[in-house]
Amino acid sequence: MSVAEAEAKTRAVEGQAGLWSDAFDRLKRNPGAVAGSIVVVLFVIVAVFAPLVAPYDPNEQVGSLAANPEGPSGEHWFGLDEQGRDFFSRVVYGSRLSLLTGVVSVAIGLLFGVALGALAGYLGGWVDTVIMRFMDIMLSIPGLLLAIAIVTATGRGLLPIMLAIGIINVPVFARLLRGSILAQREADYVLAARSLGATGPRLLGVHILPNAIAPVNVQATLAMGTAIIEVAALSFLGLGPADPGFPEWGKMVADNSNRLTVSTHLIFFPGFAIVLSVLGINLIGDGLREAIDPKLRA
């Protein structure tokens, strides 16, 4: 008996399969999502155990200062940077920052986006109009531009960056959840719950939200990938974390972009670290979207 059959049997015994366990089953059969998960898990492991993975301290000078630092070798896998620091160790530590900013900024966006979207969708009327018009205005300003504005206004630093990326996600989540709630609000099961006496917060929290949140989850996953890219982009424009020693992938690419002709390794390794981590997240997000809505094969 295969694992799948065994699981099917257990489930038959338990009598029901929820949306999420169903989706998880489909996700496991999607090769792209599995590959993405492996990549993301690897990045998480590297980030968490960075001090064990990295052979050197990311800010320790282990080689000589050089205008054209040496490239990859057996001793220094990713070569050295212009300050003689082990570049592999710096890229490894960079994973911490990227994953952290990705998760925190999306969490900030979710917190406000879900609250606003739920209010607008559930209450309707003028509350809906006011919230959604404001979201429209925010959406009309391109995300990166808004982030640039916020970071320049609040000053450079890790928190302003995460806040900025979080804020630009708010209208996206709010809009998505509102639409989803509107679709659910008139469903029969909501009517049934209402006729049984469920009101206000309970109706919204227990009945509508769990059913309406699926598209927001997918978007949140994909937003994490975008967040990593946006943090890197801010760094690239010189709006990254203020500490010059901070190993951030986008900043590494930016700082070394004028060495394109001589020390390509200083650009390519952090650059591909961004691509690989974002690709992993996108693969999961895509798989999740298909798993939740099998009709969607786009």
Next chain:
Amino acid sequence: MLRYVVRRLVLLVPILIGLSILVFVFVRSLPGGPAIALLGERATQESVEAIERELGLDKPVHEQYLAYAGNLLSGDLGASIQTRRPVVDELKDRFPATIELGFAAMLFAILAGVPLGYVAAKRYQGFLDQSSLVLSLIGISFPIFFLALILKYVFAVKLGWLPSIGRLDVTRTLEHPTGFYTLDALIAGDFPAFMDAVRHLVLPAIALGTIPLAIVARITRAATLDVLSEDYVRTARAKGLAPSVVDRRHVMRNALLPVVTIVGLQTGLLLTGAILTERVFAWPGLGTMIINAISFRDYAVLQGGLVFFALIIVLVNLLVDVSYAFLNPRIRYR
């Protein structure tokens, strides 16, 4: 239809007012100020105050905004603090460069993306379909600036096929009546200059157009798949129309509808992407202008640039919605 357009235009007013307030407040909240940026950290209190008085920064904020909004309506965006030139002139100079780049990028995205998505849908689940999905996913996972650097490295530095910075060879002289260099070259009848401008456009356009390309391809594929399973396509086939006619008249025409929307919605992405692309390729456009304005606290330029960016996006979105309502009558009656 007319009512729909009018309603959308009326809705534009609060959005624009909100936008101008938002931008105004943001710019005021920047740390430091133009006086400090202009005079340096060690400026005396008196000289700072003199500059602020001259720029009207000593008045209450709401008065500053009203003055600003009044000027805005009459098309006066103030003057750059750095160059003392009117912001409108700065925008006029920079705008064609960014638009030319954006157009080239979109052209690349559509010309490559639509056929790719269409063929992928026709070969649904085939090798080409699968690989186009994987490629487009890789495409949207690339930070624009990194892709730009790779392209620059491979095609400009290593192979030397294309120029790496600027819009035109520095030794070349060309009149700029429109500011669109490709157009200017054609007007002047200077074919070598035209080719030079195009060669300068290729790498930035590919860098900027890759993400839209991936999105356009995915949307085209999904839309084509949807249309292929429609009853009217089956009917058309059943009545004996040649497959190529069915494809052209029934499938393509309907499948391109959502693509129109997506192309419009990419405007914001293109404009912000332009900021990054322009930086890598030293392209003298709006993005470069905004980044400079930020570091110099050039309020007027920054304000003008941000409002202008947002305005383009709002207008394009409106255009997309209206054209969509025109193509799909169901929308109008919502």
